[in-house]
Amino acid sequence: MTGSICANTDSKNQEFKFRCILKADLLSWELTAPWTGVQVKVPVKFIVGDLDLVYSIPGIKEYIHNGGFQRDVPLLEEVVVMEGVTHFINLEKPEEISKHIHEFIKKF
Structure with a gap:
């Protein structure tokens, strides 16, 4: 390339x-x-845009919402799908994403 x-x-x-x-x-x-099959073992709030190209790859939505992601990220606390947003969430919805992050961090 x-x-x-x-x-x-x-x-x-x-x-x-x-x-x-x-x-x-x-x-x-x-x-x-080397990290294939390794679980993420920290609290996680996963945020994705519904128009993100990766979210649209066949099988990804099922993986995220039907238990596959939870298996790999056992401390997954929440999945947020933001409507009308692509991959660049922090640029497209900065206030909303900041609120999500702040609310998550306040727990700790």
């Missing part, structure tokens, strides 16, 4: 930019191999 392929800064081209990021992430998959 060359720098020019992912250098497009057009704000309307978020999907293209995300695909570039995803491709780079997939290329580094072997770096995550």
Whole structure:
């Protein structure tokens, strides 16, 4: 992947930019191999946008909502699906996401 392929800064081209990021992430998959099957054992509040491309990948919604995610993240406390939001939640809904984070952190 060359720098020019992912250098497009057009704000309307978020999907293209995300695909570039995803491709780079997939290329580094072997770096995550040691953590395959390892559970996340800290309290978690998972927040995702309903328009996030990753959330739309076949099988992801089922994994998140039907127990797979809970198996891998046993201390998962809450899953929040924000409507009308893509992958860039903190940019699209900064006040709402800040409220979610603040409410979660206050528990501790």
